[in-house]
Amino acid sequence: MTAVPRVTGSKLLVQIGNGANPEVFDHDCLINTKRGVQFSSEKTESIMPDCDNPDDPAWKSVSKDGFQATISGAGMLYAASLGDWWDWYNSDDAKNVRFNVTPAGYWQGAFKLTDFEVTADGNKDTATTTVTIVSDGAVVWVPVP
Structure with a gap:
């Protein structure tokens, strides 16, 4: 039996582009404990009637209409980058972001910061x-060769 190679949380990095040419992607320490990516799709559902047995329950048919990726991150407040994140939140600008899964590759696309929270319990x-x-647009998977 071949064991599945383990990918630890430290190998999942949210890397934000600096907008330069060529663009440089770097992991910001603000996201230092939790990170994840979720892919979802908008869909249209139709009930496909059974012509031979119209009283029986019918199967649904699903058409995908649109895709979206959502990256979530959390961590201890890294005050050194707080101003950059605040500026990004207060704009409608998209930044190029990579969700890196070492050693497999990364997902990349333009993203907008939609939620930003700073808290402490006591x-x-x-x-x-x-x-x-x-x-904000297409997200692509780039495998490591």
């Missing part, structure tokens, strides 16, 4: 952040 607790970044 006076002595460490402040934390959570972010949600939503795709």
Whole structure:
């Protein structure tokens, strides 16, 4: 039996492009504990009637109408980059983002920062952040050769 190679959380990195030419992607320390990516699709559903047995329950047919990727991240507040994230949230600008899965490859596309939260549970607790970044157009998978 071949064991599945383990991919740890530290191998999942949200890397944000700097907009330069050539563009450089770097992981910001603001996302330092939790990160994930979710892919979803808008759909249209139709009930396909059974012409031979019209009283029986029928199967649904699904057509995909649109795709979206949502990256979520969280961590201890990294104050050094707080201003950059705040500026991104306050704009309608998309940034090129990679969700890197080392050693397999990465998903890449333009993303907008749609949710940004800074919290702490108590006076002595460490402040934390959570972010949600939503795709603005196509997202592609780039495998490592």
